[in-house]
Amino acid sequence: MNIFLIIILLFIVIEYILNFVSRHLNIKNLETELPEEFKNYYDEEDYKKSQLYTKEKTKFSNVNDTVMVVFKISFILLGGFNLIDNWARDLVSHPVLTGVIFLWILILLLQVISIPFSYYGSFVIEEKYGFNRMNLKTFFTDNIKTLLLTLILSGAMFAPLIWLFSKMDSYAWVMSWIFVFILTLVIQYLAPVLIMPLFNKFYPLEDEELKNRIMNYADNYAFNIEGIFTMDGSKRTTKANAYFTGIGKNKRIVFYDNLVENFNNNEIMTILAHEMGHYKLKHILKRLLVSFFTTGVMFYLLSLFIKNEMLFEAFKMDNLSIYAGIVFFGLLYSPINMLLSLINKYVSRKNEKEADEFAARTTGNPNAFIKALKKLSLNNLTNLTPHPATVFLKYSHPPVLERIKNIKNYMNAKSNRDFNLEV
Numbered sequence: 001m002n003i004f005l006i007i008i009l010l011f012i013v014i015e016y017i018l019n020f021v022s023r024h025l026n027i028k029n030l031e032t033e034l035p036e037e038f039k040n041y042y043d044e045e046d047y048k049k050s051q052l053y054t055k056e057k058t059k060f061s062n063v064n065d066t067v068m069v070v071f072k073i074s075f076i077l078l079g080g081f082n083l084i085d086n087w088a089r090d091l092v093s094h095p096v097l098t099g100v101i102f103l104w105i106l107i108l109l110l111q112v113i114s115i116p117f118s119y120y121g122s123f124v125i126e127e128k129y130g131f132n133r134m135n136l137k138t139f140f141t142d143n144i145k146t147l148l149l150t151l152i153l154s155g156a157m158f159a160p161l162i163w164l165f166s167k168m169d170s171y172a173w174v175m176s177w178i179f180v181f182i183l184t185l186v187i188q189y190l191a192p193v194l195i196m197p198l199f200n201k202f203y204p205l206e207d208e209e210l211k212n213r214i215m216n217y218a219d220n221y222a223f224n225i226e227g228i229f230t231m232d233g234s235k236r237t238t239k240a241n242a243y244f245t246g247i248g249k250n251k252r253i254v255f256y257d258n259l260v261e262n263f264n265n266n267e268i269m270t271i272l273a274h275e276m277g278h279y280k281l282k283h284i285l286k287r288l289l290v291s292f293f294t295t296g297v298m299f300y301l302l303s304l305f306i307k308n309e310m311l312f313e314a315f316k317m318d319n320l321s322i323y324a325g326i327v328f329f330g331l332l333y334s335p336i337n338m339l340l341s342l343i344n345k346y347v348s349r350k351n352e353k354e355a356d357e358f359a360a361r362t363t364g365n366p367n368a369f370i371k372a373l374k375k376l377s378l379n380n381l382t383n384l385t386p387h388p389a390t391v392f393l394k395y396s397h398p399p400v401l402e403r404i405k406n407i408k409n410y411m412n413a414k415s416n417r418d419f420n421l422e423v
């Protein structure tokens, strides 16, 4: 059997088993007792509801995963890639365009399979727990817009890559690396003004008092905010959130309308401070640098494998092509990708902890921050007791109880330090 095929299939199965086991442990880890810290926030009923929600979502993920894995493996073994390649070649015979069509058919196929699952997720599970605010019209327009956007952006990225790898030979990987990096920056710059408004309405924050407090706070820490917006998140969900987005002149803070309505200004300030902390502590810049270097390594490895005939044999291809080589390499690269993503999540959890400490310190109001974290948990029915294996595999933030504990420890240690400085 082909060694590439073995690696790819084995990894699909290993990843599936890892996720399955971690979800199983996660359900087993649901505790019957409401954690002490949350006694004044959750009543017994809320707590039960949050556990049922975790269970139901977890089981649904297992079903979704199982269908996807069976599909992937059968598609690979039955020569699905070759079939699609032949269709694409029948449609157009141009080395770059054929490649883009090949990729687009794959994207369409994945989209079609995922629609029933996302329908069930929103209209059955989220609906049952009172989160869903989406109607069918929003669901379908969202799906169509996402699909069109994916086709446009993937085409814009894929076409030049195919061209570079067919013309540039040994420099192709460097050129591709630079190209992809620049394109990513351009998309990040334009996303808040061109892409996000396709899905949501953004309004400048109206609350003058809150706006002034945010501006003063940002001034104090020499931080440029180009805009403070609220977004109609309630169009889809009752869940609340806030985020910074964009780079350079388009850098803005966005609050979900649910957040502005249900949280007081002190709490909102601490959430803002946390987000700003990510910039001030250079998390965003570091992440960008890491992704720059890992992308470079990935393109270098791609250049070593892209024309390897064994890779094409693994997928039963009649013809060799640059574009299929890129897609196959993507599959071969997934173990490395998973390893990188685990490292990223570990670093991200550390960064979240630092941003929490930044928020507690700079607002001088750790209690408001802790209250905001608790309210967010209740509002979103967060799992309060995830299993460490799930945290390790999936969590970009530490579990909420750990965050609260850390903020308290940090503030205690800080007041001891300050006291020592005084004497």
Ligand SMILES: [Zn+2]
Pocket (backbone or CB within 6 Å): 274, 275, 278, 352, 355
């Ligand atoms: Zn954060």
